[in-house]
Amino acid sequence: SFKNYWLEKKMIQGKNIAITRSKDDSQEFIDLITREKGNPFPLPTIELVSKGEKIVDEFLTALREDNYDYSVFMSSKAVSLLFDTAKKIGKFEELQLAVANTIVIAVGPKTKIVLEKENIKVAYMPKRYSSVGIGEVFTKLNAVGKKVIVPRSGASTPFLKDLLEKIGLHITELHLYDVCAFRDTSQWNVFRKLFSQNKVDGIIFTSASSVRAFVEIMTKDYEQTELVGVLHKISIIAIGPFTADELKKLNVENVIADVHTVSGAFDAVRKAFSLAEAI
Numbered sequence: 001s002f003k004n005y006w007l008e009k010k011m012i013q014g015k016n017i018a019i020t021r022s023k024d025d026s027q028e029f030i031d032l033i034t035r036e037k038g039n040p041f042p043l044p045t046i047e048l049v050s051k052g053e054k055i056v057d058e059f060l061t062a063l064r065e066d067n068y069d070y071s072v073f074m075s076s077k078a079v080s081l082l083f084d085t086a087k088k089i090g091k092f093e094e095l096q097l098a099v100a101n102t103i104v105i106a107v108g109p110k111t112k113i114v115l116e117k118e119n120i121k122v123a124y125m126p127k128r129y130s131s132v133g134i135g136e137v138f139t140k141l142n143a144v145g146k147k148v149i150v151p152r153s154g155a156s157t158p159f160l161k162d163l164l165e166k167i168g169l170h171i172t173e174l175h176l177y178d179v180c181a182f183r184d185t186s187q188w189n190v191f192r193k194l195f196s197q198n199k200v201d202g203i204i205f206t207s208a209s210s211v212r213a214f215v216e217i218m219t220k221d222y223e224q225t226e227l228v229g230v231l232h233k234i235s236i237i238a239i240g241p242f243t244a245d246e247l248k249k250l251n252v253e254n255v256i257a258d259v260h261t262v263s264g265a266f267d268a269v270r271k272a273f274s275l276a277e278a279i
């Protein structure tokens with residue numbers, strides 16, 4: 001009803017809400033929170049360290065030797081890294097051609113747009129922008145016995161590989177970068193201060209690796225049990241099930257966003273606040 005909508009709209013007002021992403025990757029989050037007069041805190045939590053120029057050759061060699069039927073892109077970052085590196089070493093056309101020779105699947109709209117910018121035609125995009133959605137696409141395609149290559153982050157879970165193998169596909173994951181905790185945490189200073197004063201109202205965790213890195217960064221100041229104690233007083237939102245599992249390992253209660261996107265997580269924060277208010 002309109003009254004509930006109006007109440008929920010007020011819920012974000014004046015609240016301090018953090019997200020485990022860099023400012024550059026948080027525009028949508030910042031806009032959503034600011035629009036409802038909340039205070040957004042983007043926290044760069046993980047750093048992706050490229051494995052260097054060899055990733056392009058590894059990918060091209062794999063495509064040449066194994067003749068993959070499908071290539072699956074699980075993030076816009078993976079696309080950008082692969083194509084930018086190829087441009088740098090003069091192998092852009094070769095990469096473009098090699099990828100175009102496969103049936104291309106993008107995990108979601110952002111990834112699809114970035115691929116199309118590189119003139120790659122995207123054949124399929126799942127309804128659910130996740131590994132599960134990719135599984136659903138392949139189930140419909142009846143692609144048993146076909147070969148799939150997935151260039152992606154070194155921090156990814158084995159879930160997609162296991163799922164596609166169960167469906168009967170041959171899958172190779174090519175790791176383009178390693179993941180580590182963000183090294184320069186000066187951007188965290190205001191957040192740290194608010195956190196120590198119990199003035200952080202919500203935190204959105206956007207990946208399992210960002211949960212691990214958040215703990216690594218914050219345990220410089222807190223014992224882990226103490227850290228978890230503070231987190232118990234905050235509305236914690238997990239963008240999806242893997243992120244939630246990682247939080248569960250730490251005994252941190254959390255709510256999983258219904259839709260595994262930033263705006264889905266934002267809706268979950270809003271709901272969490274309106275429930276807290278109602279109690």
